[in-house]
Amino acid sequence: MASKNKLRRYQSVDAMVRELKPSYPVMCFRPDRCADVVRQFTSRFPGKVMYAVKCNPHPIMLSAIYGAGVRSFDTASLGEIALINELFDDVSCYFNHPVKGRAAIESAVRVYGIRDFVVDHPAELEKLGAIAGADAAVQVRLRTPSGVATFDLSAKFGAEPALAVELLQSVAAQGKRPALSFHVGSQCVVPKAYATALEIVADVIDKSGVTPAYINVGGGFPACGMEQAPPPLDDYFDEIRETSERFGFSGKIPLICEPGRAIVARAASLVVQVHLRKDDRLYLNDGIFGCLSELLYGGIIPPMRPVRMGKSHATELQPFTLFGPTCDSSDVAPSQFALPADMAEGDWIEVCDIGAYSNALQTGFNGFHTDAFVEIHPELG
Ligand SMILES: Cc1ncc(COP(=O)(O)O)c(C=O)c1O
Structure with missing residues (x-):
């Protein structure tokens, strides 16, 4: 089998975020x-x-x-x-x-x-x-x-x-x-x-x-x-x-x-990072021209899990509008997502169950392309 089948392996998505602290989107395969x-x-x-x-x-x-x-x-x-x-x-x-x-x-x-x-x-x-x-x-x-x-x-x-x-x-x-x-x-x-x-x-x-x-x-x-x-x-x-x-x-x-x-579908999640918060607007590093096009074209609503290292999130939730990284104003999720009210620049969000028609459809528009892929193996110690 081809050598390109070898990716970095982590026990969990959190373990990956702890080690890489990625400012770029990371697709995590299961x-x-x-x-x-x-x-x-x-x-x-x-x-x-x-x-x-x-x-x-x-x-x-x-x-x-x-x-x-x-x-x-x-x-x-x-x-x-x-x-x-x-x-x-x-x-x-x-x-x-x-x-x-x-x-x-x-x-x-x-x-x-x-x-x-x-x-x-x-x-x-x-x-x-x-x-x-x-x-x-x-x-x-x-x-x-x-x-x-x-x-x-x-x-x-x-x-x-x-x-x-x-x-x-x-x-x-x-x-x-x-x-x-x-x-x-x-x-x-x-x-x-x-x-x-x-x-x-x-x-x-x-x-x-x-x-x-x-x-x-x-x-x-x-x-x-x-x-x-x-x-x-x-x-x-x-x-x-x-x-x-x-x-x-x-x-x-x-x-x-x-x-x-x-x-x-359930065999991959995408870890994105918040690059700017403006009130209830979060600007992320992947969006509908990238791995998240089905949010727009299919009305798919994937589960979102906030990830923050060191300090825990507020328990209170509020609806946020999620913008993608390109300069195009249509690069925005069509529905809002409930996330901790204290979401801030540098926080990550795990977009779960996004293995279908995601990395396969990304365009590379505006120079944004998700090309970091890792494997998650819960059985690793
Ligand atoms: C001919 C054909 N077969 C199979 C599939 C896979 O469909 P799905 O991902 O809905 O299972 C498609 C998707 O477009 C298709 O066009």
Whole structure:
């Protein structure tokens, strides 16, 4: 495994702050938590578990996920495929972006031996037809109903059932292996959404007369720990298992899932420092152009824990507006956070459960980029 997998290790976030006293933001990974959720998936989900690399592609996360037994990865670009292949030998990547450049498909097949793809339109299938071999599996991605998740992905991708029927038949006619996939949306808070999507799947199978090589139920499983507490993961697994049994998929058509958020969300926190206080305004060293963009785009409300060395905080809380470090006035969290009334310059805040779509999305705008990463291992003495 690559040497870049070695980071400084601390027993706790407080131990890190004590030693580094960081004036820069520090992402603190908890690989044990990541592995725990993977094991929850592999023991309860009725099929194969992949990981969606986009959610957090840091090698520490990927190694923890690999270490917990995942050998297949949902990748959306040649860059992600290359990353996975550079880190691990015995793995497979699924090229699950519904829109791919011809050259990227060609390299994916020729350089990396990719055999699994996604399409949601005949023109994309035409591209594959010319390049991917007969052993390629082509998943037809279905559109699913919106309104069940924080991030609605069917607004951008997915074929309506009638088109999906045609696409499935065309894949079979090309001599490739037809498959089906969907994504109910990220941070899905309605377990029934998977049953609804599987009902659409059953209808498409019925109308097309084509039995798919597998059904990929996508990601979307929610992160717990947020203020907006979703149902437990088991409710989602039960819904998927019961619906698959109802339609006779079990034992006949393999299921796959490709979660991102649920696996990594609780496996990282971000330690930021207060660089200036103006009344109820705190100016921090990371913000919505950095690792905290989902506070704005998803309305995510992560738990915040004040950290101060030496002297304890006031017990009285007050609401604060949190500004990020860039010169852009939109760099501000959309809701206020309750923190000790005596918050001051130099104090730190641990933004908890922020492992999903955080470091993966940061822009580097205005020269601010979080590139300090450490590991937290509570078992260290
Ligand atoms: C095709 C695909 N699969 C899986 C995922 C991961 O979804 P989540 O992080 O909600 O589990 C995404 C996220 O955008 C996706 O586009």
